[in-house]
Amino acid sequence: MFLRREIRKLPLSFHRHKPTRHRASSWLLHCLHVLLFPCLSQPIISAISMTRPMDCEFEQASSSVTVHELSVGASPAVENNDSGNSVANPTDSSCRRKRQTVAQRRLLLKNHPWISSKPGDFSSKSVRCRGCDKIIVLDKRWEWYTTAWDKHVFRCVPIRKYYFEQGMDMPFESLVRTH
Secondary structure, X not given: OHHHHHHXXXXXXXXXXXXXXXXXXXXXXXXXXXXXXXXXXXXXXXXXXXXXXXXXXXXXXXXXXXXXXXXXXXXXXXXXOOOOOOOXXXXXXXXXXXXXXXXXXXXXXXXXXXEOOOOOOEOOOEEEEOOOOOEEEOOOOOOOOOHHHHHHHHHOHHHHHHHHHOOOOOOHHHHOOOO
């Protein structure tokens, strides 16, 4: 009896979901959740920005924080922007990753200590690893594209073993792409 009375007090959006046989229990659980935890049933933040204070611990959130910023953990953007939206502009030079030219990528691969520089072992589409003596096929769409090599260096057992035996950490550029 108590439950029926409380379910009738629910907002109209919950009554639109007519329970069927296979969904009745999940719908009932959802209604119970709304009754027991009313704070969690309210939207935390609107899609554009917060317009009203919440009853929960989310009251401290700034009015310019968007859902995207909360999910990524970014800091709120400055409110005095011309476009009116609070998400950073992806065309800003600070947001973009700097692209390397073909010459820069070639030089990066040529100077890598674990790539064989013999004439047959070093080309724009493949390189040979000095550690395991395998030929690593680079991306066929672009010349000197280093992603496949970056992945291989981190996973190559002889290279990892060498650094472990020397008591050294692997170089930063082997662990993370720096470009």
